[in-house]
Amino acid sequence: MKTKTGEKQDLMLEEIEGRYVGEWVLIEETAWDEHGNPTQGVVVHHGPDRGKLVEPASRLHIQKPGVKTFVFYDGPKVPEDLVVVL
Amino acid sequence: MSQHRGDRVQGRRSYGGVLVIPCQLNDAYRYWFLVDTGTALTMLSRQVAEEIGLDLTRPVRYKRIASVHKVEEAPVFRLDSLRSGGQRTTDIEVLVLALPAELRVDGLLGVNFLGKFRPTFEFDQGILVLR
Numbered sequence: 001m002k003t004k005t006g007e008k009q010d011l012m013l014e015e016i017e018g019r020y021v022g023e024w025v026l027i028e029e030t031a032w033d034e035h036g037n038p039t040q041g042v043v044v045h046h047g048p049d050r051g052k053l054v055e056p057a058s059r060l061h062i063q064k065p066g067v068k069t070f071v072f073y074d075g076p077k078v079p080e081d082l083v084v085v086l
Numbered sequence: 087m088s089q090h091r092g093d094r095v096q097g098r099r100s101y102g103g104v105l106v107i108p109c110q111l112n113d114a115y116r117y118w119f120l121v122d123t124g125t126a127l128t129m130l131s132r133q134v135a136e137e138i139g140l141d142l143t144r145p146v147r148y149k150r151i152a153s154v155h156k157v158e159e160a161p162v163f164r165l166d167s168l169r170s171g172g173q174r175t176t177d178i179e180v181l182v183l184a185l186p187a188e189l190r191v192d193g194l195l196g197v198n199f200l201g202k203f204r205p206t207f208e209f210d211q212g213i214l215v216l217r
């Protein structure tokens with residue numbers, strides 16, 4: 001998400017989840033609760049192909065040492081008809 | 087050993103009741119992992135391995151691993167740290183393997199992490215307790 005000035009928007013995690021259903025999302029974490037869990041972030045990249053997040057994630061960590069990122073799938077982590085037996 | 091809020095890792099239950107929780111690698115990279123007490127060594131997807139900068143051509147060693155369907159060799163690497171909730175462990179070995187694309191997690195949290203604590207599961211709440 002970008003603002004009118006083109007800056008990427010700092011959003012609550014709850015706001016991010018549900019905006020990109022069916023896609024993988026890479027966020028830069030920007031705020032955390034007292035236990036270190038992320039509460040806010042900036043969406044850096046998103047898309048249906050997990051592999052397409054590797055390059056932007058790697059690049060971000062090189063450009064901004066110390067940055068904390070979170071990659072997740074926006075939706076059920078296990079599809080509704082898939083029984084996991086590992 | 088006390089149980090404070092930091093020991094309670096809020097996860098989510100997925101289809102079939104399996105528990106997934108967020109884990110942070112090397113104090114910088116967070117992903118959802120499936121908690122798996124049947125997995126001896128914590129496992130990362132190849133995408134994660136690339137993102138965190140592991141040199142996939144230089145594993146610490148290879149280990150034979152047995153999954154449901156086959157026995158194969160997999161490369162073992164070492165992470166500086168692995169954190170889940172308020173619990174952090176350092177210098178931990180992980181396997182790197184491809185996960186099925188249908189599974190939308192980036193790793194399996196195995197016994198080499200879980201076994202450092204006294205894990206209990208509150209499945210109804212989707213919580214992993216690490217004491």
